[in-house]
Amino acid sequence: MHLAIDSRLIEVRVIAEQIKKFCLKHDLDPEDGAMVELAVVEALNNVIKHSYGNQPGHRVEVDLEALSDRLVFTILNWGIPFSQKNRAELKSDPTESATLSEGGMGLFIIDQVMDKVEYLVMEGANVHILTKFRV
Numbered sequence: 001m002h003l004a005i006d007s008r009l010i011e012v013r014v015i016a017e018q019i020k021k022f023c024l025k026h027d028l029d030p031e032d033g034a035m036v037e038l039a040v041v042e043a044l045n046n047v048i049k050h051s052y053g054n055q056p057g058h059r060v061e062v063d064l065e066a067l068s069d070r071l072v073f074t075i076l077n078w079g080i081p082f083s084q085k086n087r088a089e090l091k092s093d094p095t096e097s098a099t100l101s102e103g104g105m106g107l108f109i110i111d112q113v114m115d116k117v118e119y120l121v122m123e124g125a126n127v128h129i130l131t132k133f134r135v
Helices: 009-025 030-051 084-090 105-113
Strands: 002-006 059-066 070-077 116-122 125-133
Touching: 002 009, 009 030, 009 059, 009 070, 030 059, 030 070, 030 105, 030 125
Parallel strands: none
Antiparallel strands: 002 059, 059 070, 070 125, 116 125
């Protein structure tokens, strides 16, 4: 399934609803499905806030793919690339009060919920691939 939205936080709701339906359709446990929805929403929010600087008028695409053993969510944008170098600085761990900051929890949530998280730059596109294996 291929979805596209404008780079406005309000539009993320459209994707969230589709993710919920997609997870249920592909027999992901409802609790796991809710957590996957949260993780993908966090990733989308990060794209809009950081890659596009909260500026509307930019395209964000999401591909939802069901394979025999996993669900794959691929997010594409053409904004400012995500810096892996700064990833550790942005990632807060709520179990470590020294790392808590305003924001940054999204990366922690994504890493905790998803089984595999990849980030690539391909042909000018920033590509986030979030994978959840089915048990």
